[in-house]
Amino acid sequence: MLRQTFVHVPRIGRATELNLWRSGIGCWEDFIARYSEVPLPQNRKSDVRLHIEKSIIRLEQQDHRYFAQALPRQEMWRAYPDFPGKVAYLDIETTGLFPLADEITVIGIYDGKNVATFINGINLDDVCQELKKYSVLITFNGLRFDIPFIRSFMADVQIDHLHIDLLYPLRKLGYRGGLKSIERQLGIERESDVAHLTGFDAVRLWREYRRGSETALQTLVKYNSSDIVNLEYLMKFVYEELKKRTLVSRDE
Numbered sequence: 001m002l003r004q005t006f007v008h009v010p011r012i013g014r015a016t017e018l019n020l021w022r023s024g025i026g027c028w029e030d031f032i033a034r035y036s037e038v039p040l041p042q043n044r045k046s047d048v049r050l051h052i053e054k055s056i057i058r059l060e061q062q063d064h065r066y067f068a069q070a071l072p073r074q075e076m077w078r079a080y081p082d083f084p085g086k087v088a089y090l091d092i093e094t095t096g097l098f099p100l101a102d103e104i105t106v107i108g109i110y111d112g113k114n115v116a117t118f119i120n121g122i123n124l125d126d127v128c129q130e131l132k133k134y135s136v137l138i139t140f141n142g143l144r145f146d147i148p149f150i151r152s153f154m155a156d157v158q159i160d161h162l163h164i165d166l167l168y169p170l171r172k173l174g175y176r177g178g179l180k181s182i183e184r185q186l187g188i189e190r191e192s193d194v195a196h197l198t199g200f201d202a203v204r205l206w207r208e209y210r211r212g213s214e215t216a217l218q219t220l221v222k223y224n225s226s227d228i229v230n231l232e233y234l235m236k237f238v239y240e241e242l243k244k245r246t247l248v249s250r251d252e
Contacts, residue, residue: 001081002081003028005017005078006020006048007075008051008055010047025039026250035049059082062135065160068162068163077242080164080239081239083136090109091139091146091231092108092149104150105120105206108225108228110228111133117221135161137159137163137164138232166238186234188233194223
């Protein structure tokens, strides 16, 4: 979808993008190859072409920062498949809801194959290096919670990724509620020992661990891992559904 996208170009909105698609300009390469047919005023058309040529180069260079700044927030999902091997599914656990008063206890990152867990008091600072490996971050409610909390709690962290917060595209698709509720709506099941745990249990488990229970920490880590592994399923579902809807609107 990214190569078919024009809304990252300044002054190009969804209506203009749809008009380009319906006129046969379906992707960046079409814009250049059929330049004389592009239904835009000449001065605007030449400006858009410069942005398209720049986009082709930046994508070849895998420059995620360019697209993180250029893409509208609600269209970030379009870039999901275009950075293979550079996607991270992220979720944090905390002692509460307030960055200035509470702490991060666990950060989990899943790359589609392996889970990496970063634990307060053990290896939490290592997450700064881990995040540098990725171009795309996938979260659920990360815009309002996970990312601001990480930035507040960890001064050295650098987060300049393409960030897809699944809360919003899932709402667009008609799914409401928290992560666990949406998982149930889509028929996603968790292992029985963590299936009914909530954020409140995550706080309780951390307190039990701090009192000496290694079993509580293992359960907390497994709970966090379930969150991030299931984000991959949700991301693939969101991408396919939004792509289908977007292309249907193009063909209407």
